[in-house]
Amino acid sequence: AQSVTQLGSHVSVSEGALVLLRCNYSSSVPPYLFWYVQYPNQGLQLLLKYTTGATLVKGINGFEAEFKKSETSFHLTKPSAHMSDAAEYFCAVTQTGANNLFFGTGTRLTVIP
């Protein structure tokens, strides 16, 4: 069975501050991990993904995430928050060839000017 836990349903940061959104996963097989972003009343946009290879992955809009197998984590970071980063962020896990993408409950990021 696979699952995702996102710690903190709401995170607030000041503009220019570090963004850290936490994601821990559970998987009995090598996981494929994703971060998606959702703006109000819109669909999900892929930020970045980890499948195999380099454990530090870079995505769009300056975001990156590091796969840490020993900690079963895939935290999302950005060095300097921008007002346009305010949105809801979802971490998700699957395995190769699988159809079911398991989502966390999401973290709403607020950026304070």
Add this chain to the structure above:
Amino acid sequence: DGGITQSPKYLFRKEGQNVTLSCEQNLNHDAMYWYRQDPGQGLRLIYYSQIVNDFQKGDIAEGYSVSREKKESFPLTVTSAQKNPTAFYLCASRWTGTDTQYFGPGTRLTVL
């Protein structure tokens, strides 16, 4: 432009009525998916289809039905048997050579 379209963006229906949500993609993706999103619960899989004329139940299929008569289209019907249909519905698609699902803009269904 290639992408996934969902229509309508907002849909209002009376309780007890069936309603069909449209999802179309021109990405030539083989697999298509329907998710339901409720506040604080993330996304939950309703149905998915890997090929035309075949589909599988997801985690919360009760009260929903789908069809896949064309590769490009995967409509979802919310039936009167669905006890709490008010939600945001998201369609996604995936090329089976990859593991990444791409999402449409969503349909917000409100049952009055």
